[in-house]
Amino acid sequence: MNPKKSVSLVIMKRELASFYTSPVAYIVTGLFLVFSGILFFSTYFLVNRAELRNFFSILPVLFAFFVPALTMRVFAEEKRSGSLETLMTLPVSGVDAVVGKFLAVFIFTASMLVPTLSYVVTSVALGSPDVGSIFCGYLGALFLSAAFSAIGLFASSLTKNQIVAFFAAFTACIVLAMIDRLLVLLPAAIVGPLEFISASYHFESISRGIIDTRDLLYFLSLTVVFLGLTARTVDARRVA
Amino acid sequence: MIEIENVSRDFGSVRAVDNVSFSVQKGEIVGLLGPNGAGKTTTMRMITGFLDPSSGLIKIDGQDISADPKSSKAKIGYMPESAPLYGEMIVDDYLRYVAAVQGADAEAKVPLLASVCGLTEVMHKNIGDLSRGYRQRVGLAHSLINDPEILILDEPTSGLDPNQIIEVRNLIKEIGKTRTVIISTHILSEVEMLCDRVVIISRGKIAADSPTGELHARYGHKASLRIQVSGCTLSALTKALKNLPGVSGVSQTENETNLTAALVSISGDEDIRPNVFSLVKENGWILYEMALQRNSLEDVFRTLTTAGAES
Numbered sequence: 001m002n003p004k005k006s007v008s009l010v011i012m013k014r015e016l017a018s019f020y021t022s023p024v025a026y027i028v029t030g031l032f033l034v035f036s037g038i039l040f041f042s043t044y045f046l047v048n049r050a051e052l053r054n055f056f057s058i059l060p061v062l063f064a065f066f067v068p069a070l071t072m073r074v075f076a077e078e079k080r081s082g083s084l085e086t087l088m089t090l091p092v093s094g095v096d097a098v099v100g101k102f103l104a105v106f107i108f109t110a111s112m113l114v115p116t117l118s119y120v121v122t123s124v125a126l127g128s129p130d131v132g133s134i135f136c137g138y139l140g141a142l143f144l145s146a147a148f149s150a151i152g153l154f155a156s157s158l159t160k161n162q163i164v165a166f167f168a169a170f171t172a173c174i175v176l177a178m179i180d181r182l183l184v185l186l187p188a189a190i191v192g193p194l195e196f197i198s199a200s201y202h203f204e205s206i207s208r209g210i211i212d213t214r215d216l217l218y219f220l221s222l223t224v225v226f227l228g229l230t231a232r233t234v235d236a237r238r239v240a
Numbered sequence: 241m242i243e244i245e246n247v248s249r250d251f252g253s254v255r256a257v258d259n260v261s262f263s264v265q266k267g268e269i270v271g272l273l274g275p276n277g278a279g280k281t282t283t284m285r286m287i288t289g290f291l292d293p294s295s296g297l298i299k300i301d302g303q304d305i306s307a308d309p310k311s312s313k314a315k316i317g318y319m320p321e322s323a324p325l326y327g328e329m330i331v332d333d334y335l336r337y338v339a340a341v342q343g344a345d346a347e348a349k350v351p352l353l354a355s356v357c358g359l360t361e362v363m364h365k366n367i368g369d370l371s372r373g374y375r376q377r378v379g380l381a382h383s384l385i386n387d388p389e390i391l392i393l394d395e396p397t398s399g400l401d402p403n404q405i406i407e408v409r410n411l412i413k414e415i416g417k418t419r420t421v422i423i424s425t426h427i428l429s430e431v432e433m434l435c436d437r438v439v440i441i442s443r444g445k446i447a448a449d450s451p452t453g454e455l456h457a458r459y460g461h462k463a464s465l466r467i468q469v470s471g472c473t474l475s476a477l478t479k480a481l482k483n484l485p486g487v488s489g490v491s492q493t494e495n496e497t498n499l500t501a502a503l504v505s506i507s508g509d510e511d512i513r514p515n516v517f518s519l520v521k522e523n524g525w526i527l528y529e530m531a532l533q534r535n536s537l538e539d540v541f542r543t544l545t546t547a548g549a550e551s
Contacts, residue, residue: 086382090313
């Protein structure tokens with residue numbers, strides 16, 4: 001195994017373990033399930049359609065809140081306590097650290113989605129939803145969580161203060177999640193380009209069952225750019 | 241083994257480390273000594289690759305550390321001041337995690353270091369719940385896990401109680417027998433006890449660099465002589481003493497009733513006591529006291545760090 005990869009994996013393992021020993025992670029998961037459940041079931045019987053479209057349409061907004069709540073601690077806490085110094089003076093590069101921590105956050109967010117599979121079960125039991133588009137919805141959710149995690153990690157790497165990290169990331173994510181809903185107020189000429197930066201727009205397009213490389217590329221490039229920026233910030237203490 | 245060449249580091253407009261050069265030989269224990277804020281930690285952070293120097297070069301084994309930071313970091317075991325570790329982890333898990341990052345054999349290393357550093361009883365406690373002394377030892381175990389050739393410890397005994405200080409010092413002494421060690425401290429006796437060489441840093445500059453045993457001879461040669469006589473006035477005594485060769489100054493000092501006391505600063509290496517004695521005798525005064533006071537290492541430290549003197 002190449003050594004770089006294994007260091008990231010070691011960091012990922014430690015980070016995941018610390019997620020599962022911290023009460024914040026359970027509170028976040030619990031609240032996420034409560035909110036997504038309320039929002040899913042409140043319209044579920046009213047509309048009388050066995051599908052997850054409603055759940056997926058609010059997912060970007062939910063993630064915009066819950067993903068930063070998970071990432072806020074990751075670097076900010078290490079900077080506050082000084083343990084970033086013990087970490088970065090081990091044979092670890094900025095990229096190793098960022099990749100390891102990103103994978104941990106990503107896996108945790110993905111695990112947060114697991115209980116929501118019960119909505120799928122409910123829908124399949126009560127009706128005949130489009131399983132293909134549900135699958136695409138979950139795939140899109142993974143891409144979405146990757147992008148928001150990267151944004152959250154970047155915000156966390158900029159400050160020692162978790163609250164600041166949370167609000168910075170929340171602001172960035174909520175703008176990406178809501179921008180297409182604000183577009184109705186704007187003239188058509190600027191809607192097109194603005195729509196392209198909207199996370200909800202790309203996410204909806206995936207969750208409708210259309211896997212377009214442009215949508216995937218959008219999320220991938222957000223993820224890579226923000227992880228790159230995070231690695232630079234973590235390393236920047238070393239640059240004069 | 242470690243060469244630091246004309247290294248400076250700025251934080252904004254503040255120059256924390258200013259054109260520092262020194263080198264550390266293999267197997268040496270070097271103490272970085274200086275008051276708080278002198279630049280010790282910044283220097284150490286640059287050697288460990290946590291901070292890049294603004295200018296200058298740091299080499300380990302002849303290789304510039306910025307060329308391949310990961311392999312340089314792998315040669316160093318470093319413990320930052322006050323050992324910031326993951327408080328929510330238990331000691332055993334933490335050491336295994338560090339071993340995994342370092343690519344060391346955890347099964348062999350962790351129990352060994354646990355006994356070397358006296359951690360056996362606390363292996364299953366949360367690091368956050370440990371006392372400072374134990375946390376410092378976990379930090380020491382952390383820095384030793386990859387069997388580093390170079391050990392860098394930032395204020396390893398700060399915040400410990402006297403018993404813990406002695407334990408940690410003994411541990412460092414033991415470990416330092418086979419390694420190159422740099423420790424920073426502002427405690428003089430610690431340097432005298434542990435280090436082969438001392439580098440005194442003051443306001444970001446090197447104020448002195450000498451083997452610990454020679455520090456006194458090199459920087460502490462200025463001594464003073466305290467004398468007390470009867471039968472003369474202070475001005476007469478002062479005037480007479482000032483005419484002696486090797487005397488750089490005479491000042492008043494506390495005296496017993498009816499006696500005249502003076503403190504004579506000596507500039508050369510020459511022993512002036514015989515001359516002082518003859519002087520007293522010639523003038524018919526009575527000598528009550530004559531005591532040579534070598535400047536202590538504390539005095540040396542104070543002079544070097546307050547004057548910002550350069551060697």
